[in-house]
Amino acid sequence: MLAIFIKRILFAIPVLLAVASITFFLIKMAPGGPFDADRAVSPQVLKNLNEAYNLDASNWEQYIDYMSGLLQGDLGPSFRFPGRSVTEMIGTGLPVTFELAFYAILIALFMGVLSGVLAALKRNTYLDFIPMAIAMIGICVPTFLMGPLLVLIFGINLEILPVSGWGQLPGDKILPSLTLGFAYAAYIARLSRGGMLEVLNQDFIRTARAKGLTERMIVIKHAMQGGLIPVVSFLGPAIAGLLAGSFVVETIFQIPGLGRFYVEAAFNRDYTMILGTTIFFSAMIVFFNLMSDLAALWLNPRSRDVS
Amino acid sequence: MNNNSLWSDAIYRLTRNKAAMFGAFILIMLIISAVLAPWIAPYSYSYQDLNLGASPPSAEHLLGTDILGRDLLSRILYGARISLLVGFVATGVALIIGVSWGIIAGYFGGRVDSVMMRIVDVLYGLPFIIFIILLMVIFGRNLWLLFGAIGAVEWLTMARIVRGQVIGLKNQEFVMAARAMGVSNLSMFRRHLLPNILGPIAVYATLTIPQVMLLEGFLSFLGLGIQPPMSSWGTLIKDGVESMEEYSWLLIYPGITFTITLFALNFFGDGLRDALDPKTSEN
Numbered sequence: 001m002l003a004i005f006i007k008r009i010l011f012a013i014p015v016l017l018a019v020a021s022i023t024f025f026l027i028k029m030a031p032g033g034p035f036d037a038d039r040a041v042s043p044q045v046l047k048n049l050n051e052a053y054n055l056d057a058s059n060w061e062q063y064i065d066y067m068s069g070l071l072q073g074d075l076g077p078s079f080r081f082p083g084r085s086v087t088e089m090i091g092t093g094l095p096v097t098f099e100l101a102f103y104a105i106l107i108a109l110f111m112g113v114l115s116g117v118l119a120a121l122k123r124n125t126y127l128d129f130i131p132m133a134i135a136m137i138g139i140c141v142p143t144f145l146m147g148p149l150l151v152l153i154f155g156i157n158l159e160i161l162p163v164s165g166w167g168q169l170p171g172d173k174i175l176p177s178l179t180l181g182f183a184y185a186a187y188i189a190r191l192s193r194g195g196m197l198e199v200l201n202q203d204f205i206r207t208a209r210a211k212g213l214t215e216r217m218i219v220i221k222h223a224m225q226g227g228l229i230p231v232v233s234f235l236g237p238a239i240a241g242l243l244a245g246s247f248v249v250e251t252i253f254q255i256p257g258l259g260r261f262y263v264e265a266a267f268n269r270d271y272t273m274i275l276g277t278t279i280f281f282s283a284m285i286v287f288f289n290l291m292s293d294l295a296a297l298w299l300n301p302r303s304r305d306v307s
Numbered sequence: 308m309n310n311n312s313l314w315s316d317a318i319y320r321l322t323r324n325k326a327a328m329f330g331a332f333i334l335i336m337l338i339i340s341a342v343l344a345p346w347i348a349p350y351s352y353s354y355q356d357l358n359l360g361a362s363p364p365s366a367e368h369l370l371g372t373d374i375l376g377r378d379l380l381s382r383i384l385y386g387a388r389i390s391l392l393v394g395f396v397a398t399g400v401a402l403i404i405g406v407s408w409g410i411i412a413g414y415f416g417g418r419v420d421s422v423m424m425r426i427v428d429v430l431y432g433l434p435f436i437i438f439i440i441l442l443m444v445i446f447g448r449n450l451w452l453l454f455g456a457i458g459a460v461e462w463l464t465m466a467r468i469v470r471g472q473v474i475g476l477k478n479q480e481f482v483m484a485a486r487a488m489g490v491s492n493l494s495m496f497r498r499h500l501l502p503n504i505l506g507p508i509a510v511y512a513t514l515t516i517p518q519v520m521l522l523e524g525f526l527s528f529l530g531l532g533i534q535p536p537m538s539s540w541g542t543l544i545k546d547g548v549e550s551m552e553e554y555s556w557l558l559i560y561p562g563i564t565f566t567i568t569l570f571a572l573n574f575f576g577d578g579l580r581d582a583l584d585p586k587t588s589e590n
Contacts, residue, residue, distance in 0.1 A: 015429050015432070015433075019433065023441065026441060026442075026445060027441075027445065029445060030444070030445040030446075136570070136573070137566075139569075139573070140517075140566050140569040140570045140573060141562075141566050141569075142521050142524055142525065142565070142569075143525075144524065144525060144528040144541075144544060144545075144548075145544055145558075145562045145565065145566065148544075148547070148548040148551055148558055148562075149558075149562065151551075152551055152555060152558065156551075156552055237431075240434050240436075243434060243436075244434075244436040244437075244525070247436075247529060248525065248528060248529065251529065252548070262437070262440075263440075263529055263531075266440050266441075266443075266444045266531065267530070269444065274441065274444065277437075278434075278437050278438075278441060281434045281437055282433055282434055282437075285432060285433065285434045286432050286433075289431075289432045
């Protein structure tokens with residue numbers, strides 16, 4: 001167990017360094033400099049700017065410079081917002097995005113596990129069909145459609161919830177969290193239904209029944225531990241998806257989080273910001289994948305014994 | 308049934324599956340109308356009736372018009388061309404990369420296999436959506452790059468599936484016999500291995516198309532995908548969102564079309580999987 005843990009962490013480090021290097025050189029290949037976008041600046045100003053941002057050094061020098069900064073947690077200055085560093089901007093956006101993702105995951109787990117387990121227990125009844133049909137909708141209606149539709153219904157027609165913002169009006173966190181959480185609730189519902197069905201047919205459940213345990217006890221103590229392993233291993237990749245979803249949700253609801261910063265940076269060609277957030281996102285995703293793999297490994301007694 | 312091959316069996320089961328047949332019907336209709344869009348669309352996608360502006364659905368414009376007075380039905384039909392094209396071409400790219408990768412890794416095994424699959428594992432763990440955005444930003448938003456970028460992301464699962472299948476096949480007698488007869492690697496892949504794994508490939512390809520279309524919609528929605536004057540369903544939804552407060556039909560109709568298509572593809576893909584592998588449908 002510990003050996004696997006250490007091995008995986010040691011493996012993640014070169015991967016992240018490779019990601020950082022590839023992204024760095026990809027961005028160097030981009031046509032045009034960051035300062036020739038909207039208005040022309042005089043050659044002297046351009047020269048000063050390039051000097052200030054160390055852009056006239058050779059690519060290798062810049063690379064070594066950047067990587068040594070990176071190792072100290074310094075992602076360089078933002079090209080678009082003079083005087084602000086990328087690290088600082090990530091610092092302001094991250095708590096917002098984390099909060100949004102946290103609510104979304106909570107909603108997804110609650111709705112998904114509840115309906116998935118229920119559907120498995122009441123297999124082939126309307127308690128199975130209806131939640132699974134809703135889950136199919138959740139999978140087929142993309143976030144970028146779900147969000148606007150919820151705004152249209154609850155924000156514009158019914159006028160009961162704010163249409164945008166984050167933490168400014170009461171209840172303005174509800175629609176974004178729901179939008180982001182719903183698609184995952186759907187996946188989790190399907191995964192937990194499938195996982196539960198598989199477990200419920202196994203011998204140890206029959207043993208538990210034969211022992212005379214109550215059905216509630218069987219489901220909660222015995223079946224769910226095994227049946228929800230697929231959900232746990234889904235959570236890691238789901239974080240990556242949540243991140244992409246946060247791009248959309250934060251754009252729709254005008255939430256000042258990391259996702260919106262990233263999309264804006266992409267539009268503004270704020271190269272240092274793109275570079276910094278890409279590396280940061282990669283690190284986060286590698287970390288969460290690692291966590292969910294290890295959690296699934298730990299939950300599965302069979303793999304616990306082997307290691 | 309007198310012909311009991313895998314495929315005729317599967318087709319029989321597939322035709323019995325109502326949801327899958329319904330999905331197939333919708334898809335065929337969609338593909339036909341997308342191909343025939345220039346002939347069946349009531350207006351050109353760029354024809355503007357500026358006097359009209361945004362108008363709700365009416366007899367002349369069945370689904371209404373957008374702010375520039377362009378017929379929404381026509382734009383949805385033309386959008387289907389782009390959205391479906393992205394769906395099929397990008398899936399094709401993913402298919403080519405994933406199948407070749409999986410066959411090579413599975414067939415040669417050993418160190419080749421472990422290195423190749425390790426690469427897949429690593430790529431799995433990276434935020435690919437960000438790399439697509441990065442590529443679109445750096446190299447400009449062009450359609451071919453979009454195909455390539457999306458295809459380059461979606462091949463990983465295909466590689467894993469194919470590898471698993473090939474490992475199961477390679478120790479069977481017919482493969483050994485072929486090897487003993489000195490069949491070259493290339494024709495081994497093409498003539499002996501590929502035909503035997505077409506089923507799982509077809510299933511996974513069908514299920515990849517909706518994912519690819521979602522990805523394209525996502526990028527277009529953010530303004531990083533298809534660029535005007537071309538329009539896909541993603542860009543139509545994006546435009547619809549911008550004016551949904553006054554002109555809600557501009558969001559609702561493209562949204563319904565997109566969702567129904569994804570439904571149809573998922574139903575058909577699920578049906579195909581159940582038909583080719585009846586074991587899984589027992590759950």
